[in-house]
Amino acid sequence: MITKAQIFIFAFLFTFCSINAQKIDPAVNKMAEEIESKVIEWRRDFHQNPELSNREVETAKKIAKHLKDLGLDVTENVAKTGVIGILKGDKKGKTVALRADIDALPVTEIADVPFKSTVKTTFLNTEVGVSHACGHDTHTAILMGVAEILSKHKDKISGTVKFIFQPAEEGPPPGEEGGAKLMIKEGVLKNPDVNAIFGLHINSGTEVGKIRYKPGGTMAAVERFVINVKGKQTHGSAPWSGTDPIVISAKIIDGLQTIISREAPLVDEAAVITVGKITSGVRFNIIPGTAEMIGTVRTLDPKMRALIIRRMKEMVPSIAKTYGGSATIDFQNNTSITYNDHDLVKKMLPTLQGIAGKDNVILSKATTGGEDFSYFQEVVPGFYFFLGGKTPGVENAPSHHTPEFFIDEKGLLLGVKVMSQLAIDYLNMQ
Template sequence: MKYILTLLLLLPCVVFSQANIDKDIANVEEKLIDWRHYFHQNPELSNREYKTAEKIAEHLENLGLDVETGIAKTGVIGILKGDQPGKVIALRADIDALPVTERNNLPFKSEVRTTFLNTETGVMHACGHDTHIAILMATAEILAKHKDKIKGTVKFIFQPAEEGPPPGEEGGAKLMIKEGALENPKVDAIFGLHINSETPVGTIKYKTEGIMASVERFVITVKGKQTHGSQPWSGVDPIMISAKIIDGLQTIISREAKLTDEAAVITVGKITAGTRFNIIPESAELIGTVRTLDPKMREMIINRMREMSKSIAEAYGGEVEISFQNNTSITYNDPELTAQILPSLQKVASKEKVELMKATTGGEDFSYFQEKVPGVYFFLGGMSPGTTEPYPHHTPDFRIDDSGMLLGVRAFTQITFDYLNN
């Protein structure tokens, strides 16, 4: 009886505490939107996020966090120590923009211009990373205000160059890991989110195991024999061989990959060859990408691409060189950790609004963090109610509804409390 009375006396305090947290989250929305608009108007490309990093670091310092800057060139890490000892959780946001010229009438539209790979272009947060920054900044403010309720430590990782560093440079999650982002203190689990323009506001989508694909960049150089365009029999045509290779590569997907297990894609995105209409050139270059969601399938496809390209080139008298560059691994959600935090997501969004999704062939270098520690990555709805034709990511017309961000703050906050205090 004494125990029951004690529990009843404590219960109002717990409810009151949660009510305070909910109120603080609701009150941070105005700041959240202001931050997002600032970053959207002032986008910076991968490994060049200098002003972005300065604003993030200033905010974290004002919250009283231990702040590290210059990680992986422009990355920022904030460390919040709870009032009680415990595990270490990491929350990650990517901070870079894209070389895309914005095409809309938003009052906070980006007018930034730059030169990227010798081409003049606009700069735009065309993938929603501006919302990710704002969400994690707001989460840091809420958790710092309630650190007395935290058992353990929270690391806020603001990562540059998720879209890939410029040619010849290191960057992104790989470099952050190399420079100790998951150490001192050592991270036990990491969580990330991505807003989505085609998912309704208020919805969260998740998947156990592979949720996003590994991304390989490949280059195939076909070597032939140059000759006059009027006398193809006196040379070896690398353009014709390239066409045969492209056709052959697609049969790996359509006839050899077990697509009932996982999706896979081979895409040739660029072909370069020749100088004149009447010259069969000496060589041709094919550049493309491979997307896979299963390690064994990835190995099979890469091996078959090597074999097939070589065989086709030799059959027509040519030679071939092929190389692969891994851009991301499979974004793999740890099954046990996913099951553990699923109730947290359902608590903030409702069971009906937390949906199991199919894997996507997009890629994410958050996957490199997941190779080192258990992690979960999920998608957050950013599509306005009533939208019938949402604009895809990485396009000039891409847009996100500001009202979708607050659920991201609630999700990160709930995951943190539940994971550390469990």
């Protein structure tokens, strides 16, 4: 006689083995390969016609038209220029979201490609070029391909797929709202309620055919801080008759680094405090009355993040007071920690391995770059990973956000396959 406990164990082992044997559906694989050239064509079009954050008007129109042509329920102008597409499967179930960011950067492209961007605009009162120097054009094209595949295979979908084309990942212009935070505020994860979300980022330093991932903190929380130091102006020949805000600034910078070197538990996760700009004074022989410092904090652990911000707020005014001045510090949160849900990663890792090959799915260290996909992950479980975009054999590939940035388009096909299968497998597991 088989007991209930034995039945439970058998069921668990069957489910476990099934999950760990995930392979790409032959029909999905075939269609992905059939539309690869179309995905590349879309990518090149977006690449030649880049638009900055909250200004992705034409990009959004192209996305919306494609989704409507596929028969999806489409909502436009979400968080200014975002587009949402909803695809209901033939079978009932939960809802999974797939996200792509669509904005470009104020970077003048010099990469030697036939579809090079020549677009120019004015950004913060400066004439600049505009280019997809971070690869968001590939993300958009990949997700359009996924939408086409899944729309033709609704019989494989147990639930609903929500396609999120997000503007302003690089941050909205000063004085504007935007990005993932505004999308959430406008209800993008509701109606229907999203149960999990997946996203990818092309990576110019990872070879085509490979995927990098990390459970837990995978990209950093990003804080921008501004420190205003007040001293007393005086002649440079008689510093004792005033209070030097530049010296105070130097002491503050030195003190902040001790938070990292002496207080933050770096064996848990990495953390960084950087002062990137100091503004003070007008003349070589005048000690100014004020100084301003602007910088960033990067953290991968919520407790460490709280510790560092608390200690900075305590330390800055205290150091300034010690040297006879005063100082204030203000923080602006740019992204939260891109935190991959451990259970979701464990559940979906076999899908990645089944498609890319186990040896090509690489457990990696975290990066101190930031990503506003993190805001989605604060609301629902999420899994964010990196897709290879470097030509094999190339060394020292140009990094993201640079004029030389280059992506090998052979990497897009794997992105289409993986995102399609993640949606199917996740919903079928529920």
